[in-house]
Amino acid sequence: MAIIEAKKKFGQNFLKDTTVLNKIIQSMSKNKLKLVEIGPGLGDLTRLLLKVRPLRAYEVDRDLCVHLRDKFHIEIEDKKLDLIQGDVLESFDKGSLEEEPYEMVANLPYYVATKIILKALEDDLCKSMLVMIQKEVAQKFCATVKTKEFSSLSILSQSIADVELLFDVPPDSFEPAPKVTSSVLKIVKKREFIQGKDALFENIRDFNGFKKYLRISYSSPRKTWIKNISSIYDKTNAKTLLEKYDIAANARPHELSVTSHLNLYKEISK
Numbered sequence: 001m002a003i004i005e006a007k008k009k010f011g012q013n014f015l016k017d018t019t020v021l022n023k024i025i026q027s028m029s030k031n032k033l034k035l036v037e038i039g040p041g042l043g044d045l046t047r048l049l050l051k052v053r054p055l056r057a058y059e060v061d062r063d064l065c066v067h068l069r070d071k072f073h074i075e076i077e078d079k080k081l082d083l084i085q086g087d088v089l090e091s092f093d094k095g096s097l098e099e100e101p102y103e104m105v106a107n108l109p110y111y112v113a114t115k116i117i118l119k120a121l122e123d124d125l126c127k128s129m130l131v132m133i134q135k136e137v138a139q140k141f142c143a144t145v146k147t148k149e150f151s152s153l154s155i156l157s158q159s160i161a162d163v164e165l166l167f168d169v170p171p172d173s174f175e176p177a178p179k180v181t182s183s184v185l186k187i188v189k190k191r192e193f194i195q196g197k198d199a200l201f202e203n204i205r206d207f208n209g210f211k212k213y214l215r216i217s218y219s220s221p222r223k224t225w226i227k228n229i230s231s232i233y234d235k236t237n238a239k240t241l242l243e244k245y246d247i248a249a250n251a252r253p254h255e256l257s258v259t260s261h262l263n264l265y266k267e268i269s270k
Contacts, residue, residue: 017173138183
C-alpha cells in the first residue's frame, strides 16, 4: 500500500499514539447513540470506534477516502461504516450529519475546529462531542467567568452544554508533529437547543441574535460591557438592566457569567 503523507491544505496531523487513542475511547459517553467521526485520516481511531459501535465518517481528502475504503472494505460491506467524502461544513449547511441523535468523536483540523464545534452545537441531533483541538482553543470553550480566556466561545458553548477539558496531547503523539499542544474536549448537551419544553432559545433567529449580542459585548474586551453594548442599545437603559441584575456598572464582558449574559440578552432583545 502506498505511503500517504499529510496535506497542509487540510491541516492533517495523524494521531498515532495508541495510549492517547485508547484514552479517547475510554472517555466516550456511555450511550447507544449513533457515532459520527469527522476526519478519520488513516483510520487509527476509526478502527477502535468500530469496536464500540457502527459509525458514519466524513472525510474531505479524496486520497484518504480511497485508503479508508480499502482498509475498511469489510466494515463498509457489512454496513458498519458509512464513509462520506466531502466537506463536513457543507453537510451541516444542508442539515444534520445524521438522521437520528448522535455522538461526535473527532481529531479536528485546527483551522476549522471552532466552526465545526459551533455547527454541532446548533445541531439538535448532536447530543455530545469528544473532540481533539488546539489546547489554546479548548481552554476558551471551557473557561470560567472572570478569567482572561472567558470569551463568547465559552458563553455560547456553556449556555447549551457542559464542557470539560479532559487531558492534553503532546505534539509527538502525531505524524507530522504540530507546533502546539492539543487537548481532548468533552461537550455534553444539557438541554434541547431549540426544541422541547426546556428550550433555551425559541428559534434559530433568537440564537443568531444572541451570537450578535456577544460579538458586540466583546467588540472591545478591555472596555466595559456597557460601553460596548451602547453601540446598539441605549446607555441609560443598559445601566438600568445592570442594576436590575446587581451587576457593577464598570464590569467588563468576561466578568459577566453565562447566566448574566443570557438575562441581559433576553432583556435587550425585547
